[in-house]
Amino acid sequence: MSKQLPVPAGTEDSGCCPPLAQESIPASDAAAAAGFKALGDPIRLQLLSLIASHAGGEVCVCELTPRFExxxxxxxxxxxxxxxxxxxxxxxxxTWVYYWIVPAMLARLADLLSAPAAASV
Amino acid sequence: MSKQLPVPAGTEDSGCCPPLAQESIPASDAAAAAGFKALGDPIRLQLLSLIASHAGGEVCVCELTPRFExxxxxxxxxxxxxxxxxxxxxxxxxTWVYYWIVPAMLARLADLLSAPAAASV
DNA sequence: TCCCTGGATTGATGAACGTCTAAGCAGAGC
DNA sequence: GCTCTGCTTAGACGTTCATCAATCCAGGGA
Known part of the structure; x- marks a missing residue:
């Protein structure tokens, strides 16, 4: 995709405010953004909820499909x-395929949101 | 396979597993999904991080723009x-426009991720 | 073995997204 | 008033995404 402005990034100072601190969300941007993007659909959000809320921790696809239109x-x-x-x-x-949650990834994304929310209060 | 009528949802039972519990992510799907979708881009994720990590709690646009290509x-x-x-x-x-974080929304999204993660461990 | 069922994959299509250039609007200074 | 700067908005363009119909693959039962 387009990307033709090799600006050094961070060397300009307009004098309106002090220089910015280092960002708190590190280079894991790509993976985290991919995770959030995956959550950015109502159907996927509900799928995740249905899987997570199931007692046994795992759900058969045949239970999920009829829930949606x-x-x-x-x-x-x-x-x-x-x-x-x-x-x-x-x-x-x-015959069936079972899905379950990966708690580590969810926790990691939750942490990314919790940190800035707490830091800016 | 004809199946796109507005099925009541949950009335089918394939016999592979017990019926599903009510989902833990409620009808706020749309707003939450929109929030996650907004986070689903590396640039936006970094923008949010830069704004949140700033000492004063608010950042001038002129500080953000040169950070990106x-x-x-x-x-x-x-x-x-x-x-x-x-x-x-x-x-x-x-002359300048300042942006700041809305912690309530971030906290709400973080909660949505924390709950399923904890419930499925 | 053959057939049936559950589920994933492929290919096509219309909508949404990210990016740019050009133009517009609001303050500040001369 | 005029102009310059900072930022947003409008329009256009190429890419990515969500969806479906059709097809394919794996297991189980007769």
Missing amino acids: VSGPTISHHLKVLRQAGLIDCERRG | VSGPTISHHLKVLRQAGLIDCERRG
């Missing part, structure tokens, strides 16, 4: 997006 | 997206 392939696509973002994982068990 | 209007666009998502707010003060 979109086709099976679409649900499968959204589950794949969530899986590629590292938010969920799955395993085939006989 | 995209044009000024593009930064302005991303700031608008963040503002429409309720994550930041701004005010014109003389």
